[in-house]
Amino acid sequence: xxxxxxxxxxRSGRVTLRxxxxxxxxxxxxxxxEEEAYAVNVSLWGGLIxxxxxxxxxQKLFVFNQATGEIAQSQVVYLRPMRLAGGLGxxxxxxxxxxxxxxxxxxxxxxxxxxx
Amino acid sequence: MKPSGVDLTDYSFxxxxxxxxAREIPEADPESEKRKPWYWNIEVTFIPEQICKYYTQLxxxxxxxxxxxxxxxxxxxxxxxxxxxLDCSVHRLLEDTDLPFAVRAECIxxxxxxxxxxxxxxxxxxxxxxxxxxLCYDWHCGNRNRELGGEDLRLQDVLFETxxxxxxxxxxxxxxxxxxxxxxxxxxxTGELIxxxxxxxxSLTKERKAYALAAxxxxxx
Numbered sequence: 001x002x003x004x005x006x007x008x009x010x011r012s013g014r015v016t017l018r019x020x021x022x023x024x025x026x027x028x029x030x031x032x033x034e035e036e037a038y039a040v041n042v043s044l045w046g047g048l049i050x051x052x053x054x055x056x057x058x059q060k061l062f063v064f065n066q067a068t069g070e071i072a073q074s075q076v077v078y079l080r081p082m083r084l085a086g087g088l089g090x091x092x093x094x095x096x097x098x099x100x101x102x103x104x105x106x107x108x109x110x111x112x113x114x115x116x
Numbered sequence: 117m118k119p120s121g122v123d124l125t126d127y128s129f130x131x132x133x134x135x136x137x138a139r140e141i142p143e144a145d146p147e148s149e150k151r152k153p154w155y156w157n158i159e160v161t162f163i164p165e166q167i168c169k170y171y172t173q174l175x176x177x178x179x180x181x182x183x184x185x186x187x188x189x190x191x192x193x194x195x196x197x198x199x200x201x202l203d204c205s206v207h208r209l210l211e212d213t214d215l216p217f218a219v220r221a222e223c224i225x226x227x228x229x230x231x232x233x234x235x236x237x238x239x240x241x242x243x244x245x246x247x248x249x250x251l252c253y254d255w256h257c258g259n260r261n262r263e264l265g266g267e268d269l270r271l272q273d274v275l276f277e278t279x280x281x282x283x284x285x286x287x288x289x290x291x292x293x294x295x296x297x298x299x300x301x302x303x304x305x306t307g308e309l310i311x312x313x314x315x316x317x318x319s320l321t322k323e324r325k326a327y328a329l330a331a332x333x334x335x336x337x
Contacts, residue, residue, distance in 0.1 A: 013257065014253070014257065015200065016198075016199065016200075016246055016249050016250040016253060017199060017200070017201070018153065018195045018199065018242065018243075018246075020151050020152075020153075038241070038242060040242050040245075040246050040249075041246070041249065048337060050241065050242045066151040066152075067151065067152045067153075067156070078337065080337070081323040081326070081327075082292070082321075082323045082324065082327065084241065084242060084244075084245050084289075084292075085239040085240075085244070085245075085288065085289035085292075086239045086240060086241040086242075088241055088242065090337075092337060
């Protein structure tokens with residue numbers, strides 16, 4: 001396991017962890033927009049991301065992990081209807097290709113882990 | 117990278133608070149090196165009971181940190197406290213069965229004051245909403261199971277009692293955080309509690325009502 005990221009993941013398939021990210025999304029002119037974001041929980045298959053921009057369900061995003069330097073393409077699979085008190089929205093993303101090293105965390109299997 | 121080491125054994129309460137929150141938060145810079153929270157790579161020597169009592173003290177009088185630290189420092193510090201990375205985090209201490217149960221239970225109960233006196237007024241980005249996710253998810257994914265009895269049951273009861281009180285605070289962020297935790301804790305009293313919450317708040321928005329109902333069915337993310 002690299003360093004101590006999520007060192008105590010124990011037997012859970014999903015870890016509550018704040019990871020600094022950059023999100024790259026295409027705007028209407030097909031340019032990439034960059035935004036600061038954070039993952040708030042992470043799994044082998046994706047994660048729950050907090051960020052300010054409005055995104056759509058099924059939208060594809062490039063996600064850059066500022067802690068590991070890894071980048072992955074992902075897709076929005078869930079949007080929380082309510083924003084958080086500080087104004088951020090929450091979106092669940094799934095990786096479009098297996099990205100086991102993206103978070104820098106080892107995920108043991110979990111009996112009832114839910115895929116985000 | 118070799119973790120840096122810190123010995124908290126002789127730290128006073130005030131020094132411990134400084135250790136948690138007085139951290140330089142780097143600005144976002146696309147050219148900068150990898151950016152990692154300070155608590156990911158630190159090895160801590162500490163006395164668990166002393167640190168757990170410090171947390172209880174902090175949670176009972178949390179207003180002091182607002183004056184001393186920026187919002188970004190508070191956000192990062194409260195993530196360090198709730199998460200699994202830091203050796204002396206609350207997350208880790210609550211799992212420490214060598215620590216007397218009463219000390220851990222008091223720490224959990226003191227979190228009501230943290231929500232009432234700080235989180236209800238200080239709108240942090242994600243640390244408040246994720247607080248109970250960090251502490252309750254073990255019951256959701258099956259790491260802990262009430263039917264096994266022992267601490268799985270006793271800790272769950274203390275968490276539930278505390279969440280039930282926070283749910284009725286007059287604060288949307290606190291209610292949202294409590295619903296999030298209840299949605300992962302799988303306590304048998306959840307349905308009845310949330311039903312009472314909904315009955316007492318007929319003017320909730322459609323989205324918040326839907327979230328509460330999802331929490332009652334343990335179907336929150």
